[in-house]
Amino acid sequence: MTTLSSSRADTRQRAQPDPHDFLDLDASLSDDERLIRDTVRQLVRRDLLDRIPAAYSAGHLPEGFPATAGELGLLGMHLSGYGCAETSAVAYGLACLELEAGDSGLRSFVSVQGSLAMFAIRSYGSEAQKQRWLPEMARGTAIGCFGLTEPDSGSDPSSMITTARFEDGEWLLNGAKMWITNGSIADIAVVWAKTSDGVRGFLVPRGTAGFTTRDVANKMSLRASTTSELLFQDCRLPADAVLPEAVGLRGPLSCLNEARFGIVWGAAGAARACFEAALDYAGTRTQFGRPIAGFQLTQQKLVSMATQVNNSLLLALHLGRLKDAGRLHPHQVSFGKRHNVAAALEVAREARTILGANGITGEYPVMRHMANLESVLTYEGTGEIHTLVVGQALTGLGAFH
Structure with a gap:
């Protein structure tokens, strides 16, 4: 009885879950993984977030981003040799998460550079081709x-x-x-x-x-x-x-599978950014004499969004651990891409309703993420194609034709 009583006391004294990490995924990361995540998060929030709306309007990457990404070792970071950082798959995923929390364009650049172009050369190129291109691409001096x-x-x-x-x-x-x-x-x-x-x-x-x-x-x-x-x-x-x-086709399809892994994480980052914008707004926007976060319908939306975000993060982390163990199957990547992009779109649309008319402006990131996710939904395999990939894995029957 004493042990049970002490356990209950410990539970009562425990701090409330962090709204920004409700399931405490941070505790599942290594020190190195947290360091990489925090470094990329700081880059995005300190140096890029204020510049992204203007770059988005102008139709190009924020100035200097390729070189900055190279200096931080983000380009081809999960590859080995030739100036690449050779990080874990989870660390690469966390970088994609933080980049896309800023904007899908940031993560897309890093994905195309590292998981498509560099991965193709690293996996299928001659030694001369690797020596010629990979070191420069890792530094961001060649795109x-x-x-x-x-x-x-x-x-x-x-x-x-x-x-x-x-x-x-x-x-x-x-x-x-x-x-x-x-x-x-x-x-x-x-x-x-x-x-x-x-x-x-x-x-x-x-x-x-x-x-x-x-x-x-x-x-x-x-x-x-x-x-x-x-x-x-x-x-x-x-x-x-x-x-x-x-x-x-084995060559190009293997490259696409590498890039889709990054999308699994990136989509979760976009969803998290939309949820956090809605959570912050709901706590400060006052109607009928109190913050709208105190109304039941708003809380229902926030809980729904938090559930989607945390489920997506759990899925991404699990697939990353499988990849680091050499056990990740392409069909599982399709599962992750299909789920996390669809979930992110739902979160973005729900977040927009909490922000009301403000949600359609460039002052908040939600509409920008929502528009970006429409591209993420269909590139590197549409939702329909990934549905059929998973369906074939479940049934053993192909339904592509």
Whole structure:
């Protein structure tokens, strides 16, 4: 009885849960993971948040962000060698979480640079290609992009029409890629094309004859990011431009799986930012003589949002631990991407209702996150495609056709 009484006393004396970390996920992180998270969080909140609305309106990344990300070791941070930080998957995920809590454009840049372009070169490139590009890309002094999606080939990359033909000791590249993050600012493009041997990857430096870019205009989403079309017209590449270790769609799809892992975390960051904005607003906005946080319907919305945010964070952390243990399956990444992006959209829309008319202005981050998440919902695998990926894993039956 004495032990039970003491236990109850300890419970009564325990502090209330932190509204910003309700399930105390912080306790599940290592000291190194917390340090990386806090460093990126400080960067976003101290140096970027005030500049993001203007960058979003202007349609580009905040000035100097690529170099800053390189200086902090965020670019290719989960890769090994060649100047990369070789952090854990969870640490990389936490960085993505904090970046997207600022804006999806920040996380998209880091994802494309590290998990698409750098990962492709690190996994499938020659030693000469790795030595030439990876150290500069890790420092942020060279920017990469990843060309897989085409104007008429999105969810079905096998239907791509971009081709590469080997003749007279050179590759001749023809076709177009669409919706390419970093396209017009990239120093090196990783481009996937059909060849007589199957789909192959090629490194195409900026300024190569026959290679041009054109930015996508009038975007209403993901504006703090450069999105481009890549055009290839008789673009001649040397024989060693091909990634030697990638043949078939396995190569580009493995890169996409790396980037989707970051989205699982990033979407949770966007959701958290919307929840925190709504929680703060509800505590200060007064109607009918008291803060709106004291009304039952507002509390119901806040609890619903907090549940979605914490569930998404738990899922991201679990998948990160699986990845660090070498046990993460691509189908589980699809599960995480599908759930966390949908949950983030629900949180953003609920948060907007708490902010009322203020929720549609640039003074608060909610509408910006909501618009960005519409892009995150459909890039690197639409919600429908990830539903079918998980459905196939559950039933053993493919339903893509």
